[in-house]
Amino acid sequence: MTIPQSFLEEIRARTVLSGLVSARVKIVRKGREFEGLCPFHSEKTPSFTVSDEKGFYHCFGCGAHGDAIRWLTDAGGMGFIDAVRQLSEAAGLTMPERSPEAAKREERRAGLLPLLEAAQAFYAGQLEACGAAREYLAERGWDGKACATYGIGWAPGRSLSVRSALAGADEAELRAAGLIAGEKNEDFLWQRITIPVRDGRGRVIGFAARSVENPSTGPGRAGSGVAGPKYVNSPDGPVFDKGRTLFNLDRAAALARQTRRLVVVEGQFDAWALDRVGFAAVAPMGSALTEAQIERAWRVSNVPVLMFDGDAAGRAAAVRACERALAGVGPGRSLAIAMLPEGEDPDGLARKGCKKALTAVIDAARPLDEFLFDAIMGEAA
Structure with missing residues (x-):
């Protein structure tokens, strides 16, 4: 559900932030603002401030920052829509109604989700x-238990297909869910490792799939001798939208609110590798981070940290992401960039047990403006 920005601004204008915060945290007036102990980290001297005039809270100790909506999502653990609904009711506002077209799209989407869950169960059952x-x-450090935890599976091929496993399903529905394709309505994924892609509520909305290295052809389908792209994603449709989806957001959002940090990496296995060692990490569903994905990251963290591979391609990807983010950067919204050493990637460092090294790289992340300025000057030179 998309909520107009004007409605969100009206909610913020009608909400007395100090009243909202004081329901959870003891704050006292200090001049034109309020002050108290930060609820997001342990401290003995107050560094947490609330400004009704500015409409935001800020902690000078840990950097926590946000408005009324962010307060309910971060301090209250609420989802974005639920937070907006609660604040709108308190402000005497009526939530925007979905158009008939939007309601129809949501109904269509809801009808396809069970097919994707069934496909996930099928793929997971074939990995062994x-x-x-x-x-x-x-x-790559993935034993049977880890694969089961994250739902890794195997799309076996056309002799044992997801289409046959879901034989009772309508072909049009299977196609809309991105499970079959082509003139013969054959499985879209076959002879690939499958990685379930979930929405923020943990529901399967599509798949990323990786080929298995074939010594004779390079990336391809296991035992087939057929070369192909290393990774493929489900096609865009009523449920899956590659450009708007952040991989692993369902696992990362809650952890990011606890740790006050969200890391954005390049690939799915990078995100899961960091997740396994305690970092809140997400990844785009392609080579480039889109404006919509950056906006989703900002809903979770004020300053997401981009951690891209330590090579020329990784640096170029970081520059492109910064350029895309510029239009949305403002008070309490920016990016930080943590570049890995040449030849390293998050997955490799995590598998080596280098959590301290990863933490050091993240702690040394550079502000967007500084990183982008140096990148531009480097090109000019």
């Missing part, structure tokens, strides 16, 4: 039968 996939995953 593919030795090449299990061997590849084991080399």
Whole structure:
């Protein structure tokens, strides 16, 4: 559900932030603002301030910052829509109604979700039968228990297809869910490791899928001798939208609110590798971070940290992401950039047990303006 920015501004204008905050935290007036102990980190001397005039709270100790909506999501653990609904009711406002078209799209989407959950169960159940996939995953530190925890699976191919496993489903529905494609309505994914993509509520909305390295052809389908792209994603449709989806957001959002930090990496296995060692991490569903994905990251963290691979391509991707973010940067909204050493990536460092090294890189993240200025000057030179 998309809520007009004008409605959100009206909610902020009608909400007395100090009253909202004081329901959870003891704050006292200090001049034109309020002050108290920060609820987001342990402290003995107050560094947490609330300004009704400015409409935001800020902690000078840990950097926590936000408005009334962010307060309910971060301090109250509420979802974005639920927070907006609660504040609108308190302000005497009526939530914008969905148009008939939007309601129809949501109904259509809801009808396809069970098919995707069933496909996920099918893929997960096939992983044990593919030795090449299990061997590849084991080399990357993924044993059977870890694969089960994260839902990694295997799309076996057209002889044992998801289409046959969901034989009672309508072909048009399977196509709309991105599970079959082509003139013959064959499985969209086959001979690939499957990675479930979930929305913020943990529901499967699509898949990323990785080929298994074939010594004779490079990336391709296990045992097929057929070369192909290393990664593919579900096609865009009523449920899945690659440009608006942040991978692993369902796991990362709650952790980011606890740690006050969200890391954005390049790939799905990078995000999961950081997740496994205690970092809140998300990834785009392609090579580039979009404006919509940056906006979603800002809903979770005021200053997400971009951690891209330590090579020329990673640096270029970071510059592009910063340029896309510029239009949305403002008070309490920016990016920080943490570049890894040359030749390193988050997955590799996490598998080496280098959590301290990862933490050091994140702690040394550079502000967007500084990073972008140096990048531009470097190009000019």
